[in-house]
Amino acid sequence: MLQYLTVPVTAFAQNCSIVWCDQTMDAAIIDPGGDLDRLLVEVKRLHLNLQAIWLTHAHIDHAGGTAELAERLQLPIIGPHPGDQFWIDGLAQQSQMFGFPHADPFTPTRWLQDGDSVQIGQSTLAVRHCPGHTPGHVVFHSAEAQRAFVGDVLFAGGIGRTDFPQGNHQQLLDSIKERLWPMGDATVFIPGHGPESTFGHERRFNPYVGTP
Template sequence: MKLYVIPVASYQENCVVVACERTQRAAVVDPGGSGSDVDKVLAEVDDLGLTVESILVTHGHIDHVAGVKEMSDRLQVPVIGPHEDDRPVLAQLDKQAKLFGYPPAPGFEPDRWVEDGESIDVGDVRLQVVLVPGHTPGHVAFFDPESRYALTGDLLFQGAIGRSDFPGGDHDTLVRSIREKLFPLGDDVTFVPGHGPASTFGEERRTNPFVGDAAVA
C-alpha cells in the first residue's frame, strides 16, 4: 500500500489517496474540499496513474466531507463510511458550514455504512475498520495491518487529540477509543491524522500529554 497525502481547503485537512501498488486501484479518504480541491485531488490521481474505486469517510464533519458528493458524482464510485451513528452529523452539513465558515456542501448518504471490525478492499489492500467514537459518535479509523499504517481522522494528532465539544462528541469516550482501540494496534503503527503531520502510536503513547501513558497513570 502507498499513501498520498493531499491537504485541502482552509483547514488543510489531510485528504489521503490509498493505493494498491500491484493493481493501481485506489480509494480517496476524506475529500474535505470541494470545487478546485476536488480538481486538485483528481489531477494527482491521474498523474499517479491510479483508478479510484471508492471514497472512504472517517466521520461526518464538513472539513472531511465537503467534496464527497461532487467527487462521487464525477467518478461514479461508492461512498463507504462512516458508521451509521454519524447519520445525525451528516444531516447537519448546512449548520456545520456556517459554524466552520465553509461554503455550503451538498448533503449525501453513504452507499454503505461500516461496522467495527469489517474489511474494505482497495485492490489487493485490505483495510480494517476500527470504530473510534468520541470526536463524533460514528467516527472510524482505517488500518492496514500489512503496511502498518492507519488513517485516524480527527481522533488523534501528533502531540494532541481531537475536539470533543461538538455535538455528539465526548471526551472520555475519545480517550478510551485512543487508548483501547488505536494504541493496541501496535507501537510501530504510523498514523496519518486528519490534519498535520504523521506520527506513530508508540510515540504518542510515550509522549502525548493528553492520552500518553504518563497522562493517564
C-alpha cells in the first residue's frame, strides 16, 4: 500500500510529499521545492530507498530543489508535462524574482502525458494532465490508497492561481471538474499548500468549483 509523509518546504510552505511502497520501502519525492536536507533526514528516518523525483509542475516553490537533488543522489526526474518546459528554463529567474536560493534548470528524464502511470515499488499511480495553473501541470492519483497529489490545481476552499504566464482560469476549472472529480468523493487530496481535504467536500463547498 502507498504511504506518504507531507513536509512543508520553502518560505511558501509548499507541501512536498515523500511517498513510498510499504512492501518494498522504495520511495519518490513529489515536488522538492527546497530544504533538501530536511527532506533527506525524513527519508533516512523512515529507512526509505529513494528512487525518483516526481514533479506536478515547475514553479520555483515546487521544483527549485530538483536539479540539486537529482545530481546529488543520481535520481531520475519524472514529469511534469512538456507544457512546463518554459518554467523549467526560467528557474534561475524565478529564484531571483521570489528570493529563493539559486535554482538550475534541468531536463526531465521522462516527461508525463495524460493517462500515463508512475510506479514506486508495488504501488502504481495514474497521471492526469490538469492544465490551468500552469500549462504542463500533472496530478498523481493512487486509486488503491484513495489519495491524489494535486499540486496547485485545487486547495481546501480554493483553487490555483491563473494570473501567471500561460495560466488559464477556464482550463483550470475544466481540469478540476473533468479530471479530479471522477476520482471519487472519498478521495483525499494533498494540495501544494495548506491542509488536506476530500474531493467530495470541495465539490459541495468550495466557492470556486462547488456545486451543492
